[in-house]
Amino acid sequence: xxxxxxxxxxxxxxxxxxxxxxxxxxxxxxxxxxxxxxxxxxxxxxxxxxxxxxxxxxxxxxxxxxxxxxxxxxxxxxxxxxxxxxxxxxxxxxxxxxxxxxxxxxxxxxxxxxxxxxxxxxxxxxxxxxxxxxxxxxxxxxxxxxxxxxxxxxxxxx
Ligand SMILES: Nc1ncnc2c1ncn2[C@@H]1O[C@H](COP(=O)(O)OP(=O)(O)OP(=O)(O)O)[C@@H](O)[C@H]1O
Ligand SMILES: [Mg+2]
Numbered sequence: 001x002x003x004x005x006x007x008x009x010x011x012x013x014x015x016x017x018x019x020x021x022x023x024x025x026x027x028x029x030x031x032x033x034x035x036x037x038x039x040x041x042x043x044x045x046x047x048x049x050x051x052x053x054x055x056x057x058x059x060x061x062x063x064x065x066x067x068x069x070x071x072x073x074x075x076x077x078x079x080x081x082x083x084x085x086x087x088x089x090x091x092x093x094x095x096x097x098x099x100x101x102x103x104x105x106x107x108x109x110x111x112x113x114x115x116x117x118x119x120x121x122x123x124x125x126x127x128x129x130x131x132x133x134x135x136x137x138x139x140x141x142x143x144x145x146x147x148x149x150x151x152x153x154x155x156x157x158x
Pocket of ligand 2: 041042059083
């Protein structure tokens with residue numbers, strides 16, 4: 001089963017991210033995929049807002065992963081924001097050890113995470129960004145989401 005939401009502007013895509021924060025649970029790994037400029041960072045900025053990140057969330061392109069402290073009632077204390085677009089090898093993605101980093105009280109959002117499916121396995125959430133000719137973005141959410149159907153229905157309908 002998958003859920004969709006449309007972002008007609010960058011602000012709406014950010015709002016989709018902000019609302020998506022309330023679907024998340026500690027330990028989640030979310031792979032964000034779509035072409036350059038699709039809105040993966042924009043969405044993550046919204047997730048950061050929803051999770052109560054106070055600092056600015058910027059593209060981690062050159063650092064591979066950034067950590068942001070969160071203040072919320074969701075049990076999520078750290079947002080790990082990764083971008084694996086420029087990695088040299090799957091081993092480098094593996095070395096980030098995101099699975100260990102999110103244990104207990106973190107979540108990870110991984111831009112271009114779909115290029116390393118074998119590293120993350122099947123127990124992930126995926127968000128695919130599709131750009132249309134009006135500069136809108138369709139976000140399609142799928143993956144390890146059982147038990148969250150009601151929250152996702154609400155997300156898709158708002
Ligand atoms: N509907 C929309 N949703 C999201 N971004 C939009 C939309 N319309 C225009 N934009 C613009 O598209 C750009 C999206 O950039 P963003 O950095 O979020 O993409 P990205 O997927 O992270 O790219 P990259 O693969 O380079 O990391 C921004 O400049 C944003 O203002
Ligand atoms: Mg980006």
